[in-house]
Every structure is written in structure tokens, then in C-alpha cells.
Amino acid sequence: MKNRVAAPLVGRPSALLLRILVLGGGVALIGGAAAAIFQAPPPGPFAEYPCAVLAYNDLGMHCMQQDFSEMMILPPFNTLRAQVIDRTHGSPEIVTSDITVRYSIPSNTHGADKTNFWAYAQPLLGFPLEPEVGLTGSRLSGIMTRMTPRDWGVVGIPLVPIDDSGRENPYPLATITVERDGQVIGRTQAVTPVSWEMSCQLCHNTPGISTATDILRAHDRLHFTNLEQQKPVFCAGCHMDNALGAPGVPGVSSMTAAMHGAHASRMGMIKLDNECYACHPGIRTQCQRDVHAAKGISCIECHGNMAAVGNPARQGWIDEPRCADCHSRPGFEFEPPGVLFRDAVGHQGIKCIACHSSPHAITPATTERDNLQSVSNQGHAGVIDSCTVCHITTPSDPFPHRRGD
Amino acid sequence: MRTATFMLALLGGASVCQAQIYHVTDLGTLGGQSYGFFIAESGLATGCASVAESQNFHAVSFQAGVLTDLGTVGGDSQSVAFSVDSAGRIIGMSFNLTDLRHGAFASGPAGLESIGDFAARAANARGDIAGYLNRSITGLGLVDRACVLLSGTTSPIELATLGGSNAYAFGLNNAQPARIVGLSFTTADSASHPALWIGGAVHDLGTLGGTRGCAYGINTHNQVVGTAETASGAPHAFRFTVDDAGNVLSRTDLGFLSGNQSCAYAINDVGQIVGNSFARACLWDDTGIHDLNQLIAPGSSWVLESAQWITGSGRIIGRGSLVGVPHAFLLTPCPADFNYDGALDSQDFFDFLGVFFATSPGADFNSSGLVDSQDLFDFLVAFFTGC
Numbered sequence: 001m002k003n004r005v006a007a008p009l010v011g012r013p014s015a016l017l018l019r020i021l022v023l024g025g026g027v028a029l030i031g032g033a034a035a036a037i038f039q040a041p042p043p044g045p046f047a048e049y050p051c052a053v054l055a056y057n058d059l060g061m062h063c064m065q066q067d068f069s070e071m072m073i074l075p076p077f078n079t080l081r082a083q084v085i086d087r088t089h090g091s092p093e094i095v096t097s098d099i100t101v102r103y104s105i106p107s108n109t110h111g112a113d114k115t116n117f118w119a120y121a122q123p124l125l126g127f128p129l130e131p132e133v134g135l136t137g138s139r140l141s142g143i144m145t146r147m148t149p150r151d152w153g154v155v156g157i158p159l160v161p162i163d164d165s166g167r168e169n170p171y172p173l174a175t176i177t178v179e180r181d182g183q184v185i186g187r188t189q190a191v192t193p194v195s196w197e198m199s200c201q202l203c204h205n206t207p208g209i210s211t212a213t214d215i216l217r218a219h220d221r222l223h224f225t226n227l228e229q230q231k232p233v234f235c236a237g238c239h240m241d242n243a244l245g246a247p248g249v250p251g252v253s254s255m256t257a258a259m260h261g262a263h264a265s266r267m268g269m270i271k272l273d274n275e276c277y278a279c280h281p282g283i284r285t286q287c288q289r290d291v292h293a294a295k296g297i298s299c300i301e302c303h304g305n306m307a308a309v310g311n312p313a314r315q316g317w318i319d320e321p322r323c324a325d326c327h328s329r330p331g332f333e334f335e336p337p338g339v340l341f342r343d344a345v346g347h348q349g350i351k352c353i354a355c356h357s358s359p360h361a362i363t364p365a366t367t368e369r370d371n372l373q374s375v376s377n378q379g380h381a382g383v384i385d386s387c388t389v390c391h392i393t394t395p396s397d398p399f400p401h402r403r404g405d
Numbered sequence: 406m407r408t409a410t411f412m413l414a415l416l417g418g419a420s421v422c423q424a425q426i427y428h429v430t431d432l433g434t435l436g437g438q439s440y441g442f443f444i445a446e447s448g449l450a451t452g453c454a455s456v457a458e459s460q461n462f463h464a465v466s467f468q469a470g471v472l473t474d475l476g477t478v479g480g481d482s483q484s485v486a487f488s489v490d491s492a493g494r495i496i497g498m499s500f501n502l503t504d505l506r507h508g509a510f511a512s513g514p515a516g517l518e519s520i521g522d523f524a525a526r527a528a529n530a531r532g533d534i535a536g537y538l539n540r541s542i543t544g545l546g547l548v549d550r551a552c553v554l555l556s557g558t559t560s561p562i563e564l565a566t567l568g569g570s571n572a573y574a575f576g577l578n579n580a581q582p583a584r585i586v587g588l589s590f591t592t593a594d595s596a597s598h599p600a601l602w603i604g605g606a607v608h609d610l611g612t613l614g615g616t617r618g619c620a621y622g623i624n625t626h627n628q629v630v631g632t633a634e635t636a637s638g639a640p641h642a643f644r645f646t647v648d649d650a651g652n653v654l655s656r657t658d659l660g661f662l663s664g665n666q667s668c669a670y671a672i673n674d675v676g677q678i679v680g681n682s683f684a685r686a687c688l689w690d691d692t693g694i695h696d697l698n699q700l701i702a703p704g705s706s707w708v709l710e711s712a713q714w715i716t717g718s719g720r721i722i723g724r725g726s727l728v729g730v731p732h733a734f735l736l737t738p739c740p741a742d743f744n745y746d747g748a749l750d751s752q753d754f755f756d757f758l759g760v761f762f763a764t765s766p767g768a769d770f771n772s773s774g775l776v777d778s779q780d781l782f783d784f785l786v787a788f789f790t791g792c
Contacts, residue, residue, distance in 0.1 A: 045546040067729060069708070106571035106590060107549060109597045109617055110632060110640055113668035116684035116710065131666035131683075132640055139638075141597070141617070164573060164588065164619055165526050165537070166442060166713075167453075167485045167498065168462060171505060173547065175570065177594060184593070189546045197460065201730075210729025284460040284482065285502060368504040369547075376546055 044376040051095060051186030052377060052390050055082035055176045056353045057193055058342050060360030061287035063280060064160070066196040068120040070212035071233040073255075074243070076117055076160050077135060078192050081153035082144060082176050083354050085390045092390040094150055094349050100179045101152045104141035105192055107163045108172045111140060114162045124234045134158035144176075150349050161194045170195040170285045171369050189376065191361065191369050197282030202270050242317040253312060260310030267306065274298060275306070289370065290362035291382075302326075323352075333402045346403055355384040426700035427736035429707055431727060433472040439465065441722035441733030443488045443714045450722050451486035451495050452733050464497050464510075464517065467733065478510045478517045490528035491556070498524045498536070507539060509554070509561075523552050523561045527576045532556030533583045535574035538563065545570045551587050551602065553577070565607045567600055568592030574602065576622040576671075584647075586610075586620035586629050599631050599643075601651050608651030613641055613658050620645075622671040622678075630659075630669035630678050642669035642680050642689070659689050662696055671714045675767045679712035679721055686712040686723050691767065692744055697721070697736065709734060717769075739792030740770065741784065749791060757784050 046053070058079045065073055080103055084095040112118050112131035121129035132139055136156030147153035163169045171191045178186035204214035216227040227233050235241075239255040240248030248254065253261065259279070267275045272283070276299045281287045288299055302321040303309055323341060324334040335344040335352070342359060344352045357363045361370040364381040371381035378386035387394045399405060432441055432450065436457025444450040450467040454474070464475040464486035477484040478499035486497035495512040499519075509525035510517040523538035534554040538561055541547050551574035552561035566572040569590025577583040582604050589600040589607065599610040599620035612618040615634020623629045629645045635658065642659040661667040664683030672678045678689040679697075686697040686709035697709045710731075712723035719738040724731055743753040761768040761781060770780040770787075 045541060045543050048544050066731070067726065069726070070729070102594065104590070104594060104597075106594075106597075107573070109588065109619060110668070112640055112664075112666045112683075113632060113681050113711065118666065119664060119684040130639065131664060132634075132638065165498075165524060165575060166440075166487070167500075167524075168483070168502075169505060170502060175546070175594065179593075187544070187546065199460065208728065212729055282460065284455075284462075289503070366503060368506075372547060 044379055046187050046376050049178075049184065049186045050086060050088045051178055052085045052087050052092075053082055053176055053178055053186040053188040054085070054350075054354035054373065054377075054384070055080060055174070055188050055190035056342075056351075057081075057191065057358045057361075058353075059193075060290070060358040061170075061193045061195060061281060061285075062159075063198060063287075064117075064194060064196050065198065066115070067212065068115070068117050068124065068232060070210060070231045071216060071227075071235060072120070072124045073198075073235050075135060076111065076115065076158040076194070077244075078157040078159045078194055079153065079155045080144070080157065080174055080176070080190065080192055081147060081151050082188070082190075083151045083351060084178050084186055085350070087390050087392060090392065092348075095178075096146065096149060098180060099185070101144040102142070102177045102179065103144055103154055103157075103174055105157075105159060105172050105174045107165070107169065108159060109140055109164055111158055111160045111162075115160045117158070117160075120232050124232050132158065150345065151351065157192065159192055159194045161196055170197070170281065170287070171367055173369055173372070188373055190373055191358075191367070193287065193358075193361070195281030195285045195287060197285045198280075199278050199282060202278055203266070242315065254316055256314070256316030257310050257312045260306045261312070262310075264306035264310055276300070286366075288360050289366045290357070290360055291364055292362065294364070294366050329401075331400055331402065336403065344403075346401070347399055347405060350390075357383075426739050426742050427697065427721070428739075429701045429705065429709070430470075430735040430737065432467040432722075432733040432735055434730070434732060435463065435465070435472070435474055438731040439472070439733040440724045440731065441467070441713060441735065442486070444716055444720055444722040444735065445489040445493075446716050446718065447489075447493070448720075449489050449493065449495075450733075450735060451489060451497065452722070453485040454733070464495070464499075466495055466512075467735070475512065475517055478508055478519050481508065484510065484517070487526050488528040488534075490534065491530045491532045494528075496525045496528045496534055498526070507537070509534070509536065521554060521559070521561055523554070525554070526574060529577050529583055530579045531581065531583065533577060534561075535577045535583070535585045535587070536561070537573045537587075542570075549573060551585070551589065551600070553583065553585055553602070564602045565605070566590060567598060567607060567609050569594045569597070572600060572607075573619075575620065578623045578625050578627075580625065580627075584623050584627060586623045586631070588619040588631075599629065599633060599645070601629065601647060603649070603651050606651065608647070610645050610647070610653055611656065613643055613656065615639075618643070621669065624672045624674045624676075626674065626676075628672050628676065630672045630680070632668035632680075639665040640668065641665075642667035642678070642682070644669070644672065644678060644689075660694055662687055662694060667694075668711075670712065673715045673717050673719070675717065675769060677715050677719065679715045679723070681711040684708075684710050686710055686721075686725065688712065688715075688721070701736070707734065709736075712736075739787075741787035741790075741792050743784070749788065754788065757781075 086093045118131045134156040138156045144152040161170045174192040201211045204211045206214045236246035238249045241255040377389045435454040437455030439454035441452040453462045454465045461482045464484040481499040484499040488496045499508045507524035509521045524536045526536040528534045537549045551564040551572040554561040567589040572589035574587040577585040585602040596616040599618040601608040612633035614636030618633030620631035644657045646654045662682035667682035669680035688695045709725040721736040725734045744756045768776045771783045
């Protein structure tokens with residue numbers, strides 16, 4: 001009985017209606033002022049709103065721990081950002097003021113009953129944290145703030161990968177609603193990925209002790225520390241971590257160098273098709289789910305092998321793969337030097353990530369929900385390439401994929 | 406004669422002993438983790454467990470000490486068993502992480518069988534199943550809506566929201582029509598409130614002063630439990646009592662053990678409530694809130710983190726941490742320690758007599774549905790045998 005066919009595109013005009021609308025558009029171009037009336041609206045559930053909203057997660061997957069009673073590598077901490085484009089004018093405008101941008105994750109409205117993170121926040125962080133409140137003060141629903149001159153966002157949503165129903169869900173769908181003067185003027189949905197599938201137990205499995213104790217005991221043995229007696233331990237308290245903005249202790253290797261460097265030579269102990277999934281989520285989660293994964297491109301083909309990622313000279317979360325490392329096309333431009341894909345701005349202030357989707361979920365993704373925003377805005381999965389998602393009419397000028405065009 | 410014997414023993418102190426209140430049973434794993442969600446009065450329990458190699462979660466049943474992998478449905482990689490219906494069928498949902506579409510299943514002679522394209526979350530003794538389904542709606546996109554599959558039917562009925570986009574049903578009782586509880590977003594999706602559905606009507610149960618809340622369980626006395634924010638935004642377990650028209654008669658903040666946080670998942674017909682507070686499984690009864698970790702044998706390797714369900718006879722299922730690994734647990738009570746103070750003594754006798762002569766539902770010691778002399782005799786037997 002289970003229907004595996006993609007959800008119907010409610011509101012999508014029929015082929016006949018599309019032809020009528022396109023023909024009407026042609027008339028409208030001649031007619032000038034009446035153009036907006038006859039143009040084909042973008043297909044999909046959000047076509048009726050005056051603003052297009054393109055939302056994205058900054059990482060494509062946030063991994064966190066399941067148990068914080070002994071140590072903390074990563075807390076719950078998701079980030080959502082969105083660009084709002086007013087499409088009612090002849091030339092679309094990025095909206096940066098006088099709107100309210102709300103976010104919520106309907107299937108996941110509370111989290112403090114699903115994890116022991118808050119119970120150990122005080123000993124781990126040195127200060128108490130109110131249940132349901134993340135490290136930056138964000139909650140599971142609320143209002144986004146202006147992040148840059150061009151987009152809105154919320155940082156540090158304390159999301160865990162368990163729905164309110166109790167089932168695991170590493171790809172919960174966030175709803176982003178834009179209001180002006182109390183009226184909804186735009187809406188979208190975007191995956192807010194989170195997983196705690198870190199399979200340390202594949203190797204750290206000494207009988208009679210927990211995985212975390214096994215890890216801390218190994219650290220004590222190899223590095224002459226006394227962590228087992230200091231539980232719970234915040235790893236970034238010593239190991240500098242750009243992901244958390246933790247400065248670490250001078251002279252101690254960064255988190256990424258320590259983790260990747262220490263384990264690079266040991267991965268042969270386990271037999272996984274993708275060794276990255278021993279620690280990054282994961283064997284069942286398969287967080288690398290984007291168009292590259294669909295084409296059989298593995299993690300290390302972009303990131304390099306573990307030894308390369310663990311190179312002490314590499315800056316974690318800053319020195320990341322770049323599109324132009326592989327992609328080249330005459331006339332095309334990609335991220336400028338020193339700017340990550342997630343922060344890069346392309347077409348008229350629209351961020352690359354807004355049309356291409358999040359890292360590790362670049363459309364068309366292998367996961368249905370990661371394609372939803374594209375499908376909802378233009379009727380098909382893949383990069384948002386339908387001009388009428390934002391423009392009233394298809395511009396006569398081509399978009400040459402150069403920054404600033 | 407029985408009473409006279411008891412009084413003599415009591416005066417002599419023969420039965421007074423320190424006792425653990427609950428015996429804890431590890432329900433096992435499939436090589437990874439396990440979670441317990443429900444236990445029927447028959448002793449059949451349900452949940453999910455991860456398979457060692459694939460790490461996929463499969464629905465499992467636990468009965469008489471045996472953990473059984475129920476597999477998945479239709480090529481799905483994941484499944485979770487949440488309940489048992491009136492016919493003894495195990496109910497739950499099956500899905501893939503890649504599309505997260507919902508498929509409801511029921512166990513049958515040939516294994517798990519699909520019963521519809523919705524997420525089955527709870528079943529009642531009448532055979533109704535509550536849950537939620539996906540819908541694509543113009544202007545809203547892909548949304549979830551609470552639904553109920555009525556006994557004997559094959560198509561779930563979508564339930565109304567409180568004006569918002571999404572709603573979920575997580576529990577229901579045995580009334581006709583069933584009282585169904587869950588959460589619904591309100592108009593403009595500005596809040597998410599505990600919701601009650603009776604027939605085709607939805608009722609906003611409100612919160613404890615905040616903007617968010619969720620109802621998980623309801624008993625036959627229309628007592629609803631869940632978690633809701635207080636005015637300060639702290640999530641507290643609650644018990645709301647409603648009437649048959651869906652009006653809220655009382656709202657009780659159940660408090661917390663520590664950390665200004667708690668959540669209640671289930672309530673039985675004698676009013677015992679289970680849930681968690683700051684990562685500790687807990688029980689609420691007439692005497693207040695109890696940390697279940699304090700009611701098992703000292704020195705245990707367990708950390709009981711969340712209690713998910715409690716039967717009428719007081720058996721509790723949930724999830725805990727056993728040497729750092731999530732394991733499903735079953736707690737079997739010492740029913741004669743009537744006041745849950747950890748000591749089997751004369752106070753239990755007097756507390757029992759108090760509710761017995763008040764003919765309170767709590768005196769239905771043998772869960773027969775009646776408060777009668779047999780309850781008294783059964784209590785005495787349990788008391789003198791030390792649980």
C-alpha cells in the first residue's frame with residue numbers, strides 16, 4: 001500500500017495550461033503593462049506568495065553526540081539561513097528589512113527530553129544552560145535575524161535527531177515563513193540535518209566499559225593525561241575547534257588534526273566501504289547524499305584522505321574543497337578566494353548555496369526532502385535554474401554564471 | 406483471620422524490610438542499541454533495536470525474555486514498533502531515511518504487513534490507531550497531519566489542526582469515540598499546543614503559560630499528560646484533566662527532579678505517570694515525583710534515562726544506558742511497597758487502607774477494574790511475601 005511515487009505537485013499547471021500561459025506571456029510582452037497578469041507563475045506549493053524564499057543549512061549535516069555524560073565532542077548546534085526575494089517587481093529585490101522571518105521544525109518541537117546534553121551542560125561548559133535553549137540562545141522555533149547584508153538566519157538551533165514521535169530522523173524539515181505587516185508573503189521548507197550516528201564503538205569496544213571511557217582511557221595512555229578521572233570532558237577545551245569557536249590550549253593540536261591524524265593509520269582495522277562513515281554520520285545515515293554521491297564520487301575525492309584532512313597545517317572548517325577544484329567551464333566563475341561555497345555570493349547577490357543547496361546535499365540529492373525546495377519552487381529537482389522562481393518574466397539576458405552578473 | 410494474622414505480623418515487625426521497588430530487566434539488543442516504547446498488559450513489549458552490521462533500526466518485540474527482530478516492510482531500511490492493538494498485533498511505522506515517507510504496519514502471521522501510508526504511533530483496546538500522515542498542500546508545502554485509522558477500516562481519517570500547518574497524534578484512549586492527543590501548530594504557526602481530538606473536533610488544551618507543548622498520553626479518566634512550556638519557557642511535564650466535551654477542567658504542572666525540565670509520556674488508569682526529568686526516568690504518583698533510578702537495586706550499572714509507558718499493573722518500559730549503550734529496560738514493580746518510599750513497612754499497609762476505604766481507583770491492586778475485598782487480600786499476600 002505504501003506509495004513510493006513522489007508527492008504530487010499541487011498547484012502545478014497542466015501542460016495545456018502552461019502552453020496557454022506561455023502564449024499569454026508572449027502577448028503580454030507585446031502588451032507591456034499587463035505582463036504580470038499573463039506570465040506563468042513558478043510551479044509548486046509556494047507559487048502564490050509574492051516573495052521567493054530560499055533556505056539552507058550551512059553544513060549539510062551537523063553531527064552531535066548521543067551521550068554527554070562522559071565527554072563532549074559536538075553539542076546540538078544547527079544553523080539555518082534564508083534569502084528572501086521579492087518577485088513582484090520588474091527586477092527582483094533581495095528583502096533585507098521590514099519583514100519577520102520565522103522558523104520552526106514541526107516534527108521536532110522539543111528536545112530536552114531526548115538527550116542528556118542539558119543535564120551535563122554545567123560540568124562541560126562551566127555554566128548552566130536552560131533546557132531547550134542552545135549555546136547561542138536559539139530555540140527549536142523562533143525568529144531569524146539579519147546575518148549579512150543579504151540573508152537572514154539562526155545559529156545554534158539545539159536540534160536532536162529524534163522526532164517528537166520518538167523515531168530517528170536525521171533529515172527533519174524546517175518551515176521558514178516570511179511575514180510583512182502580519183501577512184505571509186513567502187514560505188519554504190528546508191532540511192535541517194542532524195545525526196548522532198558516530199560509530200566510535202566499532203573500535204572503542206573494550207568489554208565492561210563504555211565507549212567514551214575507552215576513548216578517554218586510550219587518550220590517557222597515549223598522551224599522559226588524566227581525562228578518565230575528569231569526566232565529563234569537553235574535548236574542545238584543549239583542542240582548538242573552529243566549528244565551535246573554541247580557542248583550545250596553545251601547543252595542543254586542533255580537533256580536526258588530532259582526530260583525523262590519530263586515526264588515519266588505524267582505519268584498516270574496520271572494513272567499511274566508506275571509512276569516513278565510521279565517525280561521520282554514518283553507516284545508515286549516509287550524510288553525503290548530494291549530486292556527487294549520486295554520481296559515485298566519494299568523500300575523499302573532494303576532501304582528500306584522512307592524512308590530508310589531519311594535516312596540522314590545514315585549518316578545520318576553513319580550508320575546504322572548492323567547486324573550481326574540479327569544475328571548470330569557459331566563462332564560469334565559482335567561489336572567490338578565501339570564501340567558502342556556503343558564503344559565496346553569485347547572481348545579483350543571491351548566494352550560491354541558495355540555488356545549489358547545502359554542502360553534501362547539492363541538488364539533485366539522493367534524499368527526497370533535500371530536493372523539496374527546488375521542486376516546490378520550480379517543479380523539478382536540481383539546481384534552481386528557472387528564472388521565474390524570482391523573475392516575473394524570463395530575462396532576455398542570459399545568466400553566464402559569473403559573480404555579480 | 407487473614408487480617409488478624411497480618412496485624413500480628415505487623416506488630417511483630419516480621420514483614421518490615423528494605424526493598425527495591427522495581428526489578429529491572431535488560432530487554433537486550435540486536436548487537437547495537439535498543440529502545441522500549443510500549444508494554445501491553447499481556448507482557449508483550451515493543452520498541453526498536455539497531456542491527457549490528459547495518460546499524461539500521463528494526464522494530465522488535467520483547468516477551469518472556471525473548472527479543473525478536475521484526476524486520477521492516479517493503480524494502481524499507483528502518484522500522485519502529487510503538488504499540489500493540491486489541492488483537493495483539495504489533496503496530497508501528499516503517500520508512501527509509503532517504504525519503505522518510507511513512508508506512509504503517511501491523512504484525513501478522515507472515516510478518517509485518519503494511520496497513521497504510523501513515524505513521525502509526527499508538528493503538529487502543531478498541532483497535533483504533535492514531536498517528537500522522539504526509540500531505541502536500543498549495544501554499545504550505547509538505548505537511549504532516551494527525552490522523553486516526555478506525556477499527557475495521559482501511560483508510561486513515563485526517564484530523565483538523567488548530568489553524569496551523571502541522572499536527573501529530575501520539576496517543577489515544579479506549580473511549581468511543583477515542584480521545585486522541587498530540588500536538589498541533591496554531592494559526593500562523595506561531596505556537597504549537599497540546600491538542601485533543603474527539604470525533605471530528607479539535608480542542609486546544611493550552612500550555613503552562615508558554616508557547617509550545619505536546620500531549621503524549623491519555624487514560625480512560627480523560628487525564629492527559631505531556632510536556633509544555635511555562636511562562637519562562639521551561640518545559641515541564643503536565644497533567645490536564647478534560648471533560649467529554651474537550652474542555653480543560655484542570656491544568657497541573659507536575660514539576661521536575663532537577664534542571665527545570667520534565668516530560669510525561671504515559672499515564673495509566675490509576676493515575677501513575679511516567680516520563681523523564683533532566684535525563685532521569687521518573688514516575689509521578691499521588692505522593693509526587695520519583696527518580697526511578699532510586700527505586701532499583703543500588704549499585705546497578707543502569708542509568709534509567711526515560712520511561713515511556715506504564716501498564717495498569719505498574720510495569721514500566723523505557724530506555725536507559727547500560728555501560729554507556731542505550732538499552733531498553735523493563736521495570737517490574739514491588740506492588741506491596743504501596744507508597745514507593747523504598748521500604749516495605751507498616752506505612753504501606755495504612756496507605757493502602759486509606760485508598761481502599763476511599764474506594765479510590767488506586768486501590769484496584771489486582772487491576773481487575775474493581776476495588777473489592779480481593780484487592781485487599783492480594784495486597785496482603787504481596788506484602789507478606791516481600792513483593
